[in-house]
Amino acid sequence: MAEQVNQRIELMINELEQMRRTNLFDDEEIRDISRKRKEFEYKLQRRVKHKEDFVQYLSYELALLEEISLRREQAKLSEKKNDIEYAIAKRLNKVFKQFIYRFQNDVEIYFEYVKFCKSVGFEQAISTIIGQMLQIHGDKPKMWQLASKWERIEQEDLATAKQFLLKGIHRHPESAVLYLELFEIELLLFHKAESPEDKEKQIKIADVVWRNGVKNVNDLTFLFKLCDLCLKYDADKAITDGIKQEIWSKRDQQEIWPYIAAKELEGTHWEEIEEFADNDSFYPKQLRNFISVYEEALLKFPDQNLCTKYIHDLLGVTDSICNDNQKIDAVKQAWLFGHEHGLLTNEMYEFGIDLLKLEDESQEQLVEILDAASKTNPQLVCIWKEKLLLNKSDDKKMLSILQEASKVLKSDDALTLWNLTTDYINSPNTLKTLHKRFQNCENVVVLAIKPKLLQKVYDHNGLKAARELYEDLIRTPPTQLEVHQIMIDIERAQEKMNVKNIRKYYECAIQHHGSEDISIWMDYMKFEMDSGNIQAPSTLYRRAIATLKKEFVDEFIKLHTLAKLK
Numbered sequence: 001m002a003e004q005v006n007q008r009i010e011l012m013i014n015e016l017e018q019m020r021r022t023n024l025f026d027d028e029e030i031r032d033i034s035r036k037r038k039e040f041e042y043k044l045q046r047r048v049k050h051k052e053d054f055v056q057y058l059s060y061e062l063a064l065l066e067e068i069s070l071r072r073e074q075a076k077l078s079e080k081k082n083d084i085e086y087a088i089a090k091r092l093n094k095v096f097k098q099f100i101y102r103f104q105n106d107v108e109i110y111f112e113y114v115k116f117c118k119s120v121g122f123e124q125a126i127s128t129i130i131g132q133m134l135q136i137h138g139d140k141p142k143m144w145q146l147a148s149k150w151e152r153i154e155q156e157d158l159a160t161a162k163q164f165l166l167k168g169i170h171r172h173p174e175s176a177v178l179y180l181e182l183f184e185i186e187l188l189l190f191h192k193a194e195s196p197e198d199k200e201k202q203i204k205i206a207d208v209v210w211r212n213g214v215k216n217v218n219d220l221t222f223l224f225k226l227c228d229l230c231l232k233y234d235a236d237k238a239i240t241d242g243i244k245q246e247i248w249s250k251r252d253q254q255e256i257w258p259y260i261a262a263k264e265l266e267g268t269h270w271e272e273i274e275e276f277a278d279n280d281s282f283y284p285k286q287l288r289n290f291i292s293v294y295e296e297a298l299l300k301f302p303d304q305n306l307c308t309k310y311i312h313d314l315l316g317v318t319d320s321i322c323n324d325n326q327k328i329d330a331v332k333q334a335w336l337f338g339h340e341h342g343l344l345t346n347e348m349y350e351f352g353i354d355l356l357k358l359e360d361e362s363q364e365q366l367v368e369i370l371d372a373a374s375k376t377n378p379q380l381v382c383i384w385k386e387k388l389l390l391n392k393s394d395d396k397k398m399l400s401i402l403q404e405a406s407k408v409l410k411s412d413d414a415l416t417l418w419n420l421t422t423d424y425i426n427s428p429n430t431l432k433t434l435h436k437r438f439q440n441c442e443n444v445v446v447l448a449i450k451p452k453l454l455q456k457v458y459d460h461n462g463l464k465a466a467r468e469l470y471e472d473l474i475r476t477p478p479t480q481l482e483v484h485q486i487m488i489d490i491e492r493a494q495e496k497m498n499v500k501n502i503r504k505y506y507e508c509a510i511q512h513h514g515s516e517d518i519s520i521w522m523d524y525m526k527f528e529m530d531s532g533n534i535q536a537p538s539t540l541y542r543r544a545i546a547t548l549k550k551e552f553v554d555e556f557i558k559l560h561t562l563a564k565l566k
Contacts, residue, residue, distance in 0.1 A: 008041050009034065012091075018083040024071050036060060044098070051106070054099040061092050062116070089120040100129075104136050107143070114150065126150065134164075141175035144168025148181050158185055158192075176222040179213035183226060187233040203236045210239070214246060220255050223247055231268060248272050257297030258309055264289040265321060283330060287322050290314075291330060295337060307343035310334050311351075331355065339369060342376045349373060350382040363390065374405075381413035388420055395430035403437060411445035418449045428461045435469065439476075451482040458490050466490055467501075474508055481517060484509035488523075499531060514547045518556045521548075522563065 016034060019025045025033065040057040043050070065088055072078065096113045103109055110133040117125050130147045137143045144164055152161035165182040172178060186206035193199045210226050223246060230240040248270060250256050260270055265286050277292040294310040314331050322330070335352040338344040344352065356366055367390060373383045384405040391397040402421045406414050418438075425431055438446065438453065450473050458466035470487045473479060488505045491498055506524045513520055521544040528536035541560060548556055 004045055009038055012037060012087075015084055015087040018080045019068075022077055022080050022084075023075070024068060024077070024084070033064070044095070049102045051099075051103055054095065054102070058092060058095055058099070058112075058116075061088055061095075064088065065120075085120075089122070092116065092120075093122065093125070100132070107133075107137055107140070110137075111146075118154070123154075126154075138168075138171060141168060141172045141178050144172070144175075145177050145181050148185075152185065152188075158189060161185055162189075174216050176213070176217045176219055176225075179209065179217060180222070180225050180229065183209050183213065184229055184233070187229060187235050190236065191233065203239065206235070207239055207242065210243060220250065220253060220259075223250070224259050227263075227268075231266075244268075244270060254297070254301040254303065254306060257293055257301070258306070258313070261290045261293040261297070261310075262313065264293060265317065283326055284322050287317065287326065287330060290317075291333070294334070298337070298341065298343060302341060302343055304343050304345050304348075307334075307338040307341075308345055308348055311338070311348060328355075339373065344373075344377070346380045346382055349377070349380050353382065353386050366390065378408040379410070379413075381409060381416055384409065384413075384417055385420060388417060388424070392424040395425050395427045398424065399430065399433060399437065406441065406443065406446075411443055414443050415445050415448055418446050419452065422449055422452050422456055425456070426460060428465075431457055431460055435472075439472070447476070447478060448480070451480055451486055454483060454486050458486075463490065463494065470505075474512075477512075479512050481509060481513045481520065484512070484520075485523075502527065510543075510547070514544070515549050516552065518544075518548070518552055518559060521556065522559060525560075526563075 012034070016030050019033075020027065020030055040053070040060065043053040044057065046053075065085060068085060068088075093116075096109075096116060100109050100113065110129060113129055114126055117123065117129065130150060134143055134147060144167065148161040148164040148168070150161075151157045151164065155161075162182065162185050165178050165185065168178045169175065169182065183206060186202060186209050190199060190202040190206060193202050213222065213226070223243065227240070227243045227247060229235070230243055247256060247260070260273070264270070264273070267286065269289065273289060273293055273296075276296045277289055279288075281288045281291070283291065290313075294306075294313075298307055298310065311331060311334050314327065314334055317327055317330075332352075332355060335344070335348070335355065338348065339352065353366075353370075356369070366386075370383055370387050370390070373380065374387065377383065384401065387401050387405075388398055391401060398421050402417055405417050409417065421434065425434055435453065435457070438449070454466060454469055454473065457469050466487065470483070473483055484505050488502055488509075491502045491505070506520070506527065509520045510524070521540060525537040525540045528540065544556055545553060
């Protein structure tokens with residue numbers, strides 16, 4: 001192995017010497033290049049070849065070529081390119097061949113090899129590489145497409161490109177990518193044809209290609225791409241009309257309609273849609289056709305996702321089609337259509353309600369829409385939320401809406417409405433009613449509003465009402481630590497603090513949370529110290545050690561020690 005490596009290194013001596021003579025690299029850099037190449041060569045001579053060794057060697061040499069090119073440009077040097085760059089390229093070519101031989105099943109290597117050959121001017125070798133690739137990977141349609149693209153784009157050889165595709169289709173008669181590539185070539189040949197006879201002949205060939213493709217490829221996306229190619233290359237009208245007719249014949253499939261609608265916006269018209277187009281609409285013709293296609297589609301396929309796409313596509317309509325006012329009006333019409341037919345998602349309802357409010361719709365119309373939506377889509381929390389906000393000045397109405405919504409909404413959604421209602425209710429009597437509703441609510445998740453409800457009752461009904469509510473709340477588990485902390489803060493905020501009550505609240509908090517929460521013990525101890533009860537903190541410290549779970553004890557001791565130092 002060492003002998004082979006040394007032979008290879010000797011072959012590089014002239015190349016390294018020329019690097020030194022042209023001052024592209026100094027002596028230290030050349031020694032480093034030689035050392036690294038020796039390491040790579042040893043790795044490639046190992047009995048077990050690793051893909052990563054080839055990748056690293058090739059990456060290093062390609063980077064070296066880039067560095068040489070950069071230094072030549074900076075120094076304005078051009079001599080000895082054959083001795084340096086060409087020598088590196090030849091060696092890289094050999095390494096690539098070894099790489100492919102060892103890892104023939106790795107498709108990416110062929111792509112990288114082709115890119116390399118193109119970058120260093122070895123175009124003649126590419127046809128051989130592609131031929132080798134197809135022998136091994138001819139079972140993959142993409143490989144035939146790659147071969148065809150190379151000949152068509154890089155070599156500008158449409159005839160050879162076409163032959164690759166015909167061979168590929170023979171092996172893969174159901175490959176959409178090969179039919180599309182072949183159809184594109186036939187359209188290019190049609191435009192290159194000079195005589196009317198040749199053009200007519202090419203039209204017939206292109207027609208046969210797409211029709212055979214449709215017979216063998218049962219995929220609507222394939223049809224759409226065929227139509228797009230026709231429009232891109234301005235194909236003969238007969239071919240374009242034939243493909244459009246084929247698309248229309250499949251209108252019993254939902255995906256057809258958004259495509260036709262999009263094409264109407266682009267100016268490609270289906271005469272068949274005129275039977276349901278609204279000619280009295282004040283929108284521009286393209287937008288009018290677009291709306292008509294989507295509304296007809298939604299009547300045939302009442303689907304929320306399709307309705308959402310309709311509205312999104314309208315929002316994307318360009319200024320060249322209509323002005324802003326027309327677009328907004330069209331979006332509103334689409335939203336109302338979806339609302340009337342029960343096709344709006346929760347997100348679309350939120351969007352539409354915001355739009356209606358921006359448009360300053362009358363409250364009467366908004367209420368009518370929300371009432372209808374809450375009946376047809378009772379699970380949409382945004383509808384109930386808007387109903388609450390519209391009635392935030394009427395506490396009784398809010399409670400009525402909350403009660404109605406709580407019967408149909410999921411737990412988290414119901415909690416959202418309880419929070420919202422609690423925020424806006426200000427009447428002491430209504431708060432009492434809300435509390436009664438809260439007591440009778442069977443939804444356990446709603447218990448999460450306990451802290452907010454307690455604070456609200458204190459703010460509007462006073463200390464006595466808050467104490468009564470606290471006693472009621474702690475009898476219904478679970479009780480959040482925040483409930484106890486709010487009640488403690490309320491008592492401590494009084495002009496004459498009731499120490500007895502505060503101790504009772506701390507004891508309740510410890511009873512519910514003392515085994516897992518360190519903060520409540522620390523707060524309790526500080527309160528007793530501030531109150532002048534010097535003996536109590538020591539007692540509480542021992543209780544905490546005994547009550548806390550093992551995993552919290554060390555942290556508690558640490559915090560207690562730090563507190564004492566302060």
